[in-house]
Amino acid sequence: MTxxxxxxxxxxxxxxxxxxxxxxxxxxxxHKETESRFVEPETDVLMDEDFRIDPHTVLRGDKREEPEEEEFVVRVRIQDDEPAPQVAPSYAAEPSLSVEEPEVKAAPAISESSVDQAPVRIDSAEDVAEEEAPAVYASTAASDLPPEQEPVAPAQSEEPVVNLGSATAPWDEPAAEPEQADAPESIALPADVDAQIDLSAILYLPRPYSGAALRQQFLNFSEIDKPVYAFGLDAFREWHLLTREQEQGEFTRCVCSLQMADRSGAVSREMLIRFQNAAEDIALNLGAQVEWQGAPDPLVYAQALDAFCIEVDKLVSLHIVQGSNGPFTGTKFRGLAEASGLVLGNDGAFHYRDEQGHTSFSLINQDSNPFNADMLRTVVIKGVVFQLDIPHVKNCTEVFNQMVLAARQMSHSLNANLVDDNYRQLTDTQIDRIRQQLKMLHAQMITRGIMPGGQTAARLFS
Incomplete structure (x- = not known):
């Protein structure tokens, strides 16, 4: 080893x-610290010679101070010659009692022996506090008396004092409620009023008013920039729009409704307050009660409704523009449009209508000049546009397919090009993509409770 x-x-x-x-x-x-902390005692008390146990003291026991017993109240009733009141049997199930206090008469001088013989009842302080009726006294049992005395029987064996004549005390009877005024009968809103887009005030008129008087009151709504509708309920419980034709009729109810949004935006705070104040003023002038129906916060609801409208308010456009042959004549274009089922309307556009006469899709001039019969005889057209307004069409997918078919046939006949808004050639893939988007928008409107192509949608997207 090193x-x-x-x-x-x-x-x-x-x-x-x-x-x-x-x-x-x-x-x-x-160990030393532990020994120093625990010192062994020098003596043991049990081993001391002077220590002993006295058995007599243990058996007898020292008299210790007993704890205070519960305080008792002693009531003594002296039996006089007059019999005690009878106890009326009660079969009432309710706890409220009608208590009759016995008549108290002056008693003669009482001797000590008579006190000893009198029936005594001892009640605890808690029992006394819980009693609401006059005191009830009972005779003592024979075992409670001293052995040298005979039990003194009371005048009657029943325990008297409480008379249960009535199950409910007079002061426990419920007070008669004041008669309330009859609440106005709830009625349904007119069919043209929709809680999804309207804030409505129902006026319960104290007496029938004429249509002319009601229309005069509704002039207060003239300065509101959103559509306001007024309806009256006649004696046959039918609603009527209060137009000039209804001025001679009489109405017992009326409804004022404010449309909270449209394509121009949501109702403003100023207009909303103006409408509410005007409705309250009309009710005050007519002595009517007002019932508001609509969203709890109309302004917030109107803004949310407007945001929804912006999301689903889409317009599908298919453009037909001149091809290699140049512009096409108006006469040829009109013939092809009418052959596809489109009709020239007073607004200067061609319309394809359904069985109910509602517009499914339209065909307009690309340069925004309206069509008319005289113009189409001499004009040369560079392009036209097929338009589908989604919220106004019930079955947008089917209508879209019809519009695509009509656009393809026209473009082929005019030797023109079918393009989108960006003037790009429309392919089958792009058309299928548009079709899927239409289905999604249609489902969104139904989920919101606004049916595409319905009356509510027509008002909201106008």
Whole structure:
């Protein structure tokens, strides 16, 4: 082994010995501290010769101070010659009692012996506090009397005092509620009013009013920039829009409704407050009660409704532009349009209508000049546009397919090009993509409760 190894072994041994010695010293120090804290007593009381136990004291027991017993109240009733009141049996199930207090008469002088013989009842303080009726006294049992005395029987065996003649005390009877005025009969809104888009005020008139008088009141709504409708309920419980034709009729109810949004935006705070104040003023002038029907916060609801309209209010456009042959004549264009089922309307556009006469899609001039019969005889057209207004069509997918078919046939006959809004050629893939988007928008409107192509949609998207 080298010197380095021997030195390391020696150093390790010294460290171990030092640790052992340090532990021994710590243990010895702790042991001494423990002995100093717990000192053994010098004497043992049980081993002392002077210590003894007195058995007589243990058996007799020292008289200790007893705890205070519960306070009792002693009531004494002296039996006189007059018999005690009778107890009327009660079969009432209700806890309310009608209590009759017995008549108290002056008693003669009482001797000590008579007190001893009198029937006594001892009630605790808690029982006394709980009693609401006059005190009830009972005769004592024979076992409670001293052995040398005979029990004194009361005048009557029943326990008297409480007369349960009525199941309900007079003061417990519920007070008659004041008669309330008859609430106005709830009625349904007119069919033309939709809670989805309207804020309505129902006026319950105190007496029938003529249509002319009501129309005169509704002049307050003239400064509101959103559509306001007024309806009257006649004696046959039918609603009528208050037009000039209804001025001679009489109405017992009327409804004022404000459309909260349209394509121009949501109703403003100023217009909403003006409508509400006007309706309240009309009710005050007519002595009518007002019932509001609509959203709890009309302004917030109107803004949310407007945001929904912006999301689903889409217009599908298919453009037919001149091709290699140049512009096409108006006469040829009109013949092709009428052959596809489109009819020229007074607004200067061709319309394809359904069985109910509603417009499914339209065909307009690309340069925004309206069509008319005289113009189409001499004009040369560079392009036309097929348009489908999604919210106004019930079955937008079917109508879209009809419009695509008519546009393809016309473009082929005019030797023109069928393009989108960006004037890019329309392919079958792009058309299928548009068709899927139409289905999504249609589903959104139905989920909102606004049916595409319905009356509410026609008002909202106008």
């Amino acid at each position: 010197d380095l190894q021997l030195a390391l072994i020696a150093l390790g041994a010294l460290i171990i010995i030092a640790v052992v010695l340090f532990n021994w010293w710590q243990e010895r120090k702790l």
